[in-house]
Amino acid sequence: MRRRLIQSTLAVVLVVIAVFGVSLVIVETRTISNSAQERVDSEALRLASIVDSRILGDEHINAEILKNQIAEDRYAVIRIPGQAPVELGLQPSGDVIHSTAKGEEGETVTVQEPRSAVTREVGRTLLIIALVALLAIVAAVLLAVRQANRLASPLTDLAETAERLGSGDPRPRHKRYGVPELDRVADVLDASAERIARMLTAERRLAADASHQLRTPLTALSMRLEEITLTDDPDNVKEEATIALTQVERLTDVVERLLTNARDPRTGSAVTFDLDEVIKQQLEEWRPAYRSAGRAIVSSGKRHLQAVGTPGAVAQVLAALIENSLMHGGGTVALRTRVTGNQAVVEVTDEGPGVPTDLGARIFERTISGRNSTGIGLAVARDLAEADGGRLEMLQAQPPVFGLFLSRTPLKRPPLVDEDEERTVR
Incomplete structure (x- = not known):
């Protein structure tokens, strides 16, 4: 009985984790990817705005002036008509997330971010979800063991009481378990024990x-x-x-x-x-x-x-x-x-x-x-x-x-x- 209770509880928890966990992984992956794209888009618009303001102020645009305007893990290319492209940061290799924004003065700003950063963030999120799922499984197992003991131990006690009655020991135990159905069985066994004791006393x-x-x-x-x-x-x-x-x-x-x-x-x-x-x-x-x-x-x-x-x-x-x-x-x-x-x-x-x-x-x-x-x-x-x-x-x-x-x-x-x-x- 203990094994069945534990297995059934664990099966329910695993099904819940499988259904909601997979859904949560998909949702979180899409959310992180969308959030990364939004950050790159925002970065491109912000650089385009800075470049527009400097062009209007007749300032010279070069990498030295704009190097602090971009994050270390990003790469940006600013193309101004009549000037050589200005590159900021190191160009990433492999798959990237990019966004291009156009300024009011005709310039274009392209920002790139390596997709590996998104992959790392998705991995951290998956690890957190896996840890939460593992904790849920451990808690479910502990709860199932406790509940199984709570139900199985009284049944074992009641079986021992019935065996004692059958072997000629009619002493009532007066032990209750907090479960109405089991307490009802205990009441009946104690009442039977008292009747048997009275009968044995009368016979003696x-x-x-x-x-x-x-x-x-x-x-x-x-x-x-x-x-x-x-x-x-x-x-x-x-x-x-x-x-x-x-x-x-x-x-x-x-x-x-x-x-x-x-x-x-x-x-x-x-x-x-x-x-x-x-x-x-x-x-x-x-x-x-x-x-x-x-x-x-x-x-x-x-x-x-x-x-x-x-x-x-x-x-x-x-x-x-x-x-x-x-x-x-x-x-x-x-x-x-x-x-x-x-x-x-x-x-x-x-x-x-x-x-x-x-x-x-x-x-x-x-x-x-x-x-x-x-x-x-x-x-x-x-x-x-x-x-x-x-x-x-x-x-x-x-x-x-x-x-x-x-x-x-x-x-x-x-x-x-x-x-x-x-x-x-x-």
């Missing part, structure tokens, strides 16, 4: 959330299966198998919820459910793990509470809090239920040291962890709670108390309207 977040949410039920399921392998009592095996099947159903619910939220995060399945059943389920799942750690998990508070939400999501939130207490807390873990206004509250607390002061309100941020954990458990739990209109808060840092607030009144969700249908209604 989904993968992180999935791995964290699936880890807890899988851990609980593996513990149940271990319990089955360690007992020979048929009744105990049946009971543990039933609990394991329940956990498999919960695991399936987690997977379906993750996929549903990935397709459309607006989709919700909040219903009115018995909070006691979810708490009982969590106690049964986590009691073996706490027993193995030499700790206990208990529940207390108001019974037979009805709450609005997704039972599977509420179970995942409580599982995250219980697991967090198992990993970072100490002593007995207690699940307490109470009512405040139109909300049912489940508090999860333990007898451990609590949340470090330096974490504080940042405990629900992703990647924030007091130990070598993923740092996304509480963040995912808060997102799950808010998805059904509830909220998860840290009520107390030391000892730690986390509260899950759930509405007791069914939520009125606006109907999901397709964009085409919405435009039709409007």
